[in-house]
Amino acid sequence: MKLAVPVDGSSMQTSVCQSFGRAPYFLIYDTETEEARFFKNDAAAAQGGAGIRAAQWIVDQDVQALLTPRCGNNAALVLQAANIKIYKTQGDSLEENIRAFATEELPVLKDIHPGFHHRRGRF
Amino acid sequence: MKIAVVSGKGGTGKTLVAVNLAAAARRAVYIDCDVEEPNGHLFFKPGDAKSREVTVPIPSVDASRCTGCRICTEFCKFNALAYVDNSVQVFAEICHSCGGCALLCPEQAITEQAYSIGRVQRGTLDGVDVWSGFLNPGEPSGVPIIRELLQEETKGPCFIDCPPGSACAVMETIQEADYCILVAEPTIFGVHNLRIVHELVQLFAKPHGAVLNKCLAGDNPAEAYCREQGIEILAKIPLAQDLGQITANAGIAAREDGKYRELFCRLLDRVMEEVRQCSNS
Numbered sequence: 075m076k077l078a079v080p081v082d083g084s085s086m087q088t089s090v091c092q093s094f095g096r097a098p099y100f101l102i103y104d105t106e107t108e109e110a111r112f113f114k115n116d117a118a119a120a121q122g123g124a125g126i127r128a129a130q131w132i133v134d135q136d137v138q139a140l141l142t143p144r145c146g147n148n149a150a151l152v153l154q155a156a157n158i159k160i161y162k163t164q165g166d167s168l169e170e171n172i173r174a175f176a177t178e179e180l181p182v183l184k185d186i187h188p189g190f191h192h193r194r195g196r197f
Numbered sequence: 198m199k200i201a202v203v204s205g206k207g208g209t210g211k212t213l214v215a216v217n218l219a220a221a222a223r224r225a226v227y228i229d230c231d232v233e234e235p236n237g238h239l240f241f242k243p244g245d246a247k248s249r250e251v252t253v254p255i256p257s258v259d260a261s262r263c264t265g266c267r268i269c270t271e272f273c274k275f276n277a278l279a280y281v282d283n284s285v286q287v288f289a290e291i292c293h294s295c296g297g298c299a300l301l302c303p304e305q306a307i308t309e310q311a312y313s314i315g316r317v318q319r320g321t322l323d324g325v326d327v328w329s330g331f332l333n334p335g336e337p338s339g340v341p342i343i344r345e346l347l348q349e350e351t352k353g354p355c356f357i358d359c360p361p362g363s364a365c366a367v368m369e370t371i372q373e374a375d376y377c378i379l380v381a382e383p384t385i386f387g388v389h390n391l392r393i394v395h396e397l398v399q400l401f402a403k404p405h406g407a408v409l410n411k412c413l414a415g416d417n418p419a420e421a422y423c424r425e426q427g428i429e430i431l432a433k434i435p436l437a438q439d440l441g442q443i444t445a446n447a448g449i450a451a452r453e454d455g456k457y458r459e460l461f462c463r464l465l466d467r468v469m470e471e472v473r474q475c476s477n478s
Contacts, residue, residue: 123276123291130270130279148288155281 076137077103077175078158080128081168084112089166094142095124095149102135103172125149133158141171141180150186160186198472199355201374203398205390207234207361209380210410210434213444215358216240217451218468221461224324226355228346230370232315232330232339237358239447241327243320250316251330251342253294254309258285262306269298269307290337315342326351343369354469363397371398376472377405378431381419388418395426404475405429408464411436429471432464 080097081088091097096118102111117127125145129152132140139159153160162183163171174180202215212229216237219227229237238246256269256278263285270278270285277292278285289312299307315332328349330342343366347357357374360366371377377398381391391407398405406429409419413436423430434440440457443450450457 117276120276121274123273123288126279126288126291127276130276130281133279133281148291151288152279152281152286155279155284155286 075105077139078132078137079141088168090163090168092143094145095128129153147186147188199374200376201357201359201371202378203359203394204380205393209382211380212237212358214380214408215356217461218465219325219356220449220451221465222354224353226326226351229329229358230343231358231360232332232342235329238329240449241322243322243327246318246320248316248318250313251345252311252313253341255289255292255312256287256298256307257310259306260284262304264304268301272297272301317345339366340369363393377403379407380410381407382411383417383419385418388422391419406431408432410434431467
């Protein structure tokens, strides 16, 4: 199974990023091959809709699950349209969370937040 | 002539000043651009008010024409569009209504639909034309409503009640103003907010002066700031119980109390003189 995780750095020793849309990197992890690839998150510098853009990128990576401490409503709508399951990370450690996911210890993320920003942020 | 009443925070007395100036002028236009919380109409209570809806264009995608080229999603700088599971998702609430996606779609699959964000209301009371904008709760920007309010030509003095602060909505509101009145409170906090709007009116190169509201005996940091910066002090309004009472009862002090009529008439004359001088120089 392919997973995505918002992370602060680009190695397995890094921590899970507290922000989803504006995380500096994403880890794409294959649970079968244990292959880990880190990508810079282009959405991090978006003027608006970073969550949507990050979610779009994750959808395009064909992952089946996202592990994140939180997720906004708009991003969740994009992910849900692609049937990507969202799990809530526990603690900061990336490796711990990957392990916890493998042993089915991570809960499904239920508290989707309405977003931190202005909604129609016109001009 | 358009006179904008601004302040760096809410509650300093913008509405008090704008409403009373319009009342003192007798024949005037009062425009409430504080569209998130318009309250000027509570003072003027225009009986014949007519409302008109304000809409913004939002894209709507015809899925049968969409080929999934993603030109629209890539174009949108605000990421208001996503392409998932062979269809375009539109996030209306973050769309800035630029129209770019509809323009660029090679299949003409995108059309724009009117989306209501609020309304403008116009009425008249005792010689004052009262125009107010109302933004629907939950909508983040009243700028399209402010534009709608300010696009109309006005004759004679026009007093614009600005939204608080110094962000987009205020910039939109003061753009066409001939003069800005900065309303300030006599506190350190008040000075901080005064400084912000002072910077703003300087950035916009607007002629301006200050009204010191809620004045008490003793030091007034806002007055000290004005003197230091060379800001013309147009009037001082006392922190007085009777003024508070009239205002809290949605009364217009310039109409109800002789001494306030005099205060606001004097302020009006002063502002008109300033505007005249500015337009001559």
